């Protein structure tokens with residue numbers, strides 16, 4: 001594998017993360033020692049991307065519960081419920097957050113025979129294990145996904161579903177890294193991704209750092225590069241996939257999907273199973289985060305719209321499943337019909 005950044009790790013008594021709000025101009029690691037610091041880091045996108053949020057939430061649960069060593073089991077379990085709801089309130093769309101919180105809560109129930117103090121240690125162990133697990137999952141996504149990338153391919157992606165959005169290897173970018181590793185020539189078009197510029201600040205940064213050829217475009221240029229036949233396939237990530245294959249991802253993904261269909265370009269969505277939410281029958285039920293208007297009117301400190309203007313700033317959109325060629329998961333490439341084939345993934349677990 002290419003040398004990708006280890007941007008989230010446990011060190012001493014703290015969760016250490018690379019502050020992604022400062023990239024690409026500043027590389028600063030911050031230490032999170034309390035659940036409030038973890039909540040804030042997720043909320044303001046110091047750590048972001050669905051799988052990375054999940055990992056941070058698992059550590060957040062530990063940070064919120066490590067002071068509870070002397071509690072009785074019922075009091076500890078109650079605290080775990082409260083802390084879990086608190087962490088889930090930081091961002092609503094990526095289901096990995098709740099998935100991680102519920103996994104920790106389930107572990108507490110399953111291992112109630114231990115002392116509460118032992119349980120606390122077990123939670124840290126589990127959070128650290130989730131980093132290893134995410135690495136293995138993303139490498140498998142890469143292994144399956146690279147088969148879809150022909151020699152010389154030009155791949156368009158939106159937002160950042162790379163190493164920075166997971167523990168290390170990425171979802172949408174993992175097949176790109178794997179194909180490059182395999183010796184294929186692959187080039188990427190990165191949509192800049194308004195308003196927070198995850199494509200420009202993060203995808204362009206991590207691909208350049210890994211030595212993968214990358215060309216940055218503004219979001220409104222995707223149609224032109226497709227019309228000029230400069231794109232062979234699209235790969236994006238997701239924050240939540242509903243049972244029928246509709247999925248939420250960074251705002252603008254839906255438009256890219258429509259454009260890909262219009263131009264006859266395959267459109268792939270790379271996701272770990274932890275991002276698939278079979279409880280929701282369709283994308284209409286996915287909660288969509290709305291963020292402050294200032295992100296649009298004064299992104300990165302410069303005012304670019306009239307004072308007092310009305311702003312609508314949804315952070316995600318929903319792409320209907322009819323636009324998806326296949327999902328790339330750690331268990332293989334999933335083709336339509338998605339309702340049947342996505343649910344089958346869980347039957348064999």
Ligand code: MRU
Nearest residue numbers: 048049050161165171237238250
């Ligand atoms: O708001 P962000 O930066 O957390 O949004 C991230 C995305 O939309 C990613 O594409 C998604 O979480 C998949 S990450 C592997």
